[in-house]
Amino acid sequence: MTRTILTVDDSPSMRQMVATTLRRGGYTVVEAIDGVDALAHAGRHQDVCLVVTDQNMPRMDGLTLTRELRAQARHARTPILMLTTESSPRMKAAGKAAGLTGWMVKPFDPATLLAVVAKVLG
Amino acid sequence: MHGDDNDSDDRHDDVDFDMSEFLGLFVEEAREHLQEMEALLLALRVETVTPDELNRIFRAAHSIKGGSATFGLHGVTELAHVLESLLDLLRERRLVLTTDMVDALLRGSDMIGAQIGAHEGGPAVDPAEVARLCACIRGLADGGAAPVPAPAPAPAPTTVRAAPAARPIGVEGVAFGFFDDDDDDEEARDASGVEAEAGAMLRTAAATAAEVDPTSTSTASTRDSGSAGSAGSTATPAIPAAIDASKPAGVATSAAEAVPAAAVAAIAVAASPPASTTPASTAPPAAPVVASAPAAESSSIRVGVEKVDQIINLVGELVITQAMLAQGVQSVQGMESVEGGHARRLEMLRAGLEQLERNTRALQEAAMAMRMMPVSTVFHRFPRVVRDVAARLGKEVELKLVGEATELDKGLVERIVDPLTHLVRNSLDHGLEAPAERIARGKPLKGTLTLSASHQGGNVVIEVSDDGRGLDRERILAKARERGIVLGEHPSDAEVWGLIFEAGFSTAERLTEVSGRGVGMDVVRSNIVGLGGRVEIHSEAGVGTRMTVRLPLTLAILDGMSVACGGETFIVPLALIVESLRPARDAIRTLAGQGRVLQLRGRYLPLLSLRELLGLDAPAAAGEDPAAHGDGGDEEGIVIVIDSEETRLALRVDALLGQHQVVIKSLETHYRKVPGISGATIMGDGRVALILDAAGLGRLASRQRRERATAVPSAASAAPAAPVVAAAATPCGDSNRSMSCAIPAMADHAASGARPSHHPLPSAARPAP
Numbered sequence: 071m072t073r074t075i076l077t078v079d080d081s082p083s084m085r086q087m088v089a090t091t092l093r094r095g096g097y098t099v100v101e102a103i104d105g106v107d108a109l110a111h112a113g114r115h116q117d118v119c120l121v122v123t124d125q126n127m128p129r130m131d132g133l134t135l136t137r138e139l140r141a142q143a144r145h146a147r148t149p150i151l152m153l154t155t156e157s158s159p160r161m162k163a164a165g166k167a168a169g170l171t172g173w174m175v176k177p178f179d180p181a182t183l184l185a186v187v188a189k190v191l192g
Numbered sequence: 193m194h195g196d197d198n199d200s201d202d203r204h205d206d207v208d209f210d211m212s213e214f215l216g217l218f219v220e221e222a223r224e225h226l227q228e229m230e231a232l233l234l235a236l237r238v239e240t241v242t243p244d245e246l247n248r249i250f251r252a253a254h255s256i257k258g259g260s261a262t263f264g265l266h267g268v269t270e271l272a273h274v275l276e277s278l279l280d281l282l283r284e285r286r287l288v289l290t291t292d293m294v295d296a297l298l299r300g301s302d303m304i305g306a307q308i309g310a311h312e313g314g315p316a317v318d319p320a321e322v323a324r325l326c327a328c329i330r331g332l333a334d335g336g337a338a339p340v341p342a343p344a345p346a347p348a349p350t351t352v353r354a355a356p357a358a359r360p361i362g363v364e365g366v367a368f369g370f371f372d373d374d375d376d377d378e379e380a381r382d383a384s385g386v387e388a389e390a391g392a393m394l395r396t397a398a399a400t401a402a403e404v405d406p407t408s409t410s411t412a413s414t415r416d417s418g419s420a421g422s423a424g425s426t427a428t429p430a431i432p433a434a435i436d437a438s439k440p441a442g443v444a445t446s447a448a449e450a451v452p453a454a455a456v457a458a459i460a461v462a463a464s465p466p467a468s469t470t471p472a473s474t475a476p477p478a479a480p481v482v483a484s485a486p487a488a489e490s491s492s493i494r495v496g497v498e499k500v501d502q503i504i505n506l507v508g509e510l511v512i513t514q515a516m517l518a519q520g521v522q523s524v525q526g527m528e529s530v531e532g533g534h535a536r537r538l539e540m541l542r543a544g545l546e547q548l549e550r551n552t553r554a555l556q557e558a559a560m561a562m563r564m565m566p567v568s569t570v571f572h573r574f575p576r577v578v579r580d581v582a583a584r585l586g587k588e589v590e591l592k593l594v595g596e597a598t599e600l601d602k603g604l605v606e607r608i609v610d611p612l613t614h615l616v617r618n619s620l621d622h623g624l625e626a627p628a629e630r631i632a633r634g635k636p637l638k639g640t641l642t643l644s645a646s647h648q649g650g651n652v653v654i655e656v657s658d659d660g661r662g663l664d665r666e667r668i669l670a671k672a673r674e675r676g677i678v679l680g681e682h683p684s685d686a687e688v689w690g691l692i693f694e695a696g697f698s699t700a701e702r703l704t705e706v707s708g709r710g711v712g713m714d715v716v717r718s719n720i721v722g723l724g725g726r727v728e729i730h731s732e733a734g735v736g737t738r739m740t741v742r743l744p745l746t747l748a749i750l751d752g753m754s755v756a757c758g759g760e761t762f763i764v765p766l767a768l769i770v771e772s773l774r775p776a777r778d779a780i781r782t783l784a785g786q787g788r789v790l791q792l793r794g795r796y797l798p799l800l801s802l803r804e805l806l807g808l809d810a811p812a813a814a815g816e817d818p819a820a821h822g823d824g825g826d827e828e829g830i831v832i833v834i835d836s837e838e839t840r841l842a843l844r845v846d847a848l849l850g851q852h853q854v855v856i857k858s859l860e861t862h863y864r865k866v867p868g869i870s871g872a873t874i875m876g877d878g879r880v881a882l883i884l885d886a887a888g889l890g891r892l893a894s895r896q897r898r899e900r901a902t903a904v905p906s907a908a909s910a911a912p913a914a915p916v917v918a919a920a921a922t923p924c925g926d927s928n929r930s931m932s933c934a935i936p937a938m939a940d941h942a943a944s945g946a947r948p949s950h951h952p953l954p955s956a957a958r959p960a961p
Contacts, residue, residue: 081218084258127251177262
């Protein structure tokens with residue numbers, strides 16, 4: 071049984087790249103276009119075992135999404151990775167406070183993404 | 193859900209896949225973002241800008257930056273980054289937005305568009321220019337960095353700029369990091385912590401690689417780990433499907449609006465009203481892919497223009513077949529021998545045909561509708577044009593767009609942009625007054641330019657109107673006299689305004705940077721006439737000017753007047769016909785060097801005889817010796833006044849037959865280009881009628897006149913003149929031959945052999961009932 075990853079990005083090209091990378095890595099991927107959409111999917115797909123999200127999105131950003139997911143019992147410990155162009159200390163502090171598991175800068179290298187995901191999922 | 197036993201070796205290379213497969217998606221996306229940026233920037237008011245507006249512009253720049261970095265479009269990334277930095281300061285209220293910034297941001301979005309265009313094979317963008325713009329925007333970000341009300345820490349702006357600079361995008365090694373609970377102390381809270389953290393990241397990266405595959409070097413190991421992770425399965429076949437499926441919704445509108453050029457190959461066909469599920473979410477049942485698309489999508493599919501055109505062609509054939517059948521029934525009905533049961537059956541046939549006609553018409557409209565696009569795809573560029581031109585002229589202008597949902601043929605959409613742009617520039621330059629002048633005249637300081645579109649009786653009407661000073665009748669008349677243009681005693685306003693469309697009239701007026709681009713209003717008119725449309729002017733001194741462009745709904749069907757001449761039927765596009773009349777004998781004169789002219793309300797129009805131009809026989813109906821028709825015979829018949837591209841001319845034909853909607857067939861695809869003829873159509877009786885091209889006839893006439901003039905010394909008919917005369921005569925031969933050659937091809941094409949048995953040549957006798 072393959073593991074399901076929820077990927078969240080408002081940019082279709084970026085989302086496709088992440089999703090395609092992960093699918094080629096053997097995972098089942100669920101895509102969401104922003105935080106609000108992601109929350110809905112997280113509720114619908116019970117087996118989501120990792121969330122890979124962008125930060126800057128309309129309606130709900132990645133940090134808010136992280137806080138919202140952490141507030142749910144089911145996703146209190148689900149790993150959440152943020153793919154972002156912002157890696158300032160300020161941002162990292164905020165990410166940690168929100169409950170992110172880790173971060174990765176964009177542009178990403180597909181192989182590295184798979185490696186990071188493999189590590190997070192153990 | 194998928195087999196777990198997939199051979200992972202096959203996928204080994206897949207993991208390191210080529211990013212370029214997503215490049216197209218990014219380009220579409222970036223264009224959408226640019227368009228949104230531009231629209232937002234144009235719509236906002238510096239004084240009342242909201243954080244939400246700035247945030248949305250910021251997000252667009254941010255997305256472009258992220259995507260371009262991923263795809264290695266470094267020029268774009270650099271510029272987008274500079275824009276993003278400025279926007280970040282603005283949205284955080286550390287800077288106050290100025291008009292200069294809006295200008296710079298617009299220039300930036302333009303340049304990114306050009307950079308992306310260059311990447312797609314367009315003209316290259318000068319890096320020096322990009323650097324200059326970047327420096328300018330940085331200057332704006334620095335210069336205006338006076339901290340606004342909120343107690344923003346003084347060094348804040350520099351931090352914001354420094355942070356991204358300190359992390360060159362895409363540096364390997366600092367690519368990711370984890371927040372481990374026991375790592376609390378390492379948390380970086382200031383700039384000094386960044387380096388230590390970067391070191392930690394590097395260690396983590398190495399650790400990750402090592403953990404996954406301790407035996408290999410890091411690059412290879414990450415790749416291996418990727419395929420190791422894929423031991424589950426991949427839904428490889430579903431991937432392209434998912435990518436494709438997610439495309440149409442997002443792409444359709446952008447193709448139509450943002451890049452008319454790129455949209456040539458495909459047009460979006462709107463399907464049923466927006467469905468609740470996106471096409472993407474239903475497409476690949478193999479995987480639970482829920483590729484949601486942007487919210488504002490409508491349910492549509494993309495099909496090639498050629499497919500749509502093929503349907504339109506076939507419907508055209510159907511219309512002809514239907515007309516043919518109707519005519520057949522009509523002729524039988526007229527026969528006296530029809531009686532009793534036959535009459536009843538005939539009545540049924542007639543009723544069925546009527547229904548066929550209704551259905552055919554509905555089908556034709558539906559097919560045409562597929563080629564229709566909202567005029568907003570043309571209008572959306574004008575806020576920018578108006579803004580730029582007004583700024584350059586130092587005028588204050590408000591642009592109003594009305595009727596943006598009005599639809600017109602895709603072919604027209606692409607070709608009306610230039611003429612409309614010219615009309616708008618003209619209004620801004622010559623129509624609207626400078627602010628000081630407006631105030632002096634008691635008008636509001638801000639001028640209003642209105643672009644409106646509507647459907648009026650089978651036409652699309654686009655109007656460009658302003659509340660400016662209006663046209664100066666006296667100045668135009670003076671200019672006309674200067675240029676030797678003959679007008680009647682008391683020319684109407686319409687005639688006077690029409691003068692500005694005369695060749696060379698508007699350009700000589702006043703050369704300005706804006707409207708004096710070497711292109712005159714005459715070119716605008718000829719472009720519009722070339723589309724089968726016309727343009728009119730209404731103007732009132734001190735109140736404003738309105739330019740009305742009337743276009744046919746489509747380029748595939750034409751409203752025409754059928755005319756008879758020399759036993760043939762011709763179609764004159766209705767839009768070109770100004771009037772028709774039987775001129776008094778003394779209204780026709782021969783002027784030296786101009787040939788015959790028709791005096792009409794004080795103006796002289798070149799008078800052409802269609803029969804002479806095309807070398808047709810004298811009207812058979814007259815039943816006289818053709819020799820009796822010379823100049824005298826030519827005074828029979830009727831004259832139609834038509835607007836050709838260059839000028840107005842009078843065309844003599846034998847008779848007007850009636851008004852028809854005809855399906856245009858290209859003569860070139862079936863035969864070849866014929867001077868004076870723009871196309872052909874098949875009439876209800878199966879005969880081919882040629883569609884006249886007014887401008888071509890005008891050119892043909894002047895060529896014949898010149899040739900006749902050179903031929904005169906040798907008494908017109910003599911051998912020495914033969915080559916010239918032959919050349920002049922070519923069109924006659926051509927047009928006849930073209931008909932006979934073109935018909936079999938068209939007939940096959942049209943009704944696959946189901947033509948009536950009469951000889952379809954136009955020169956043949958009319959079909960006997």
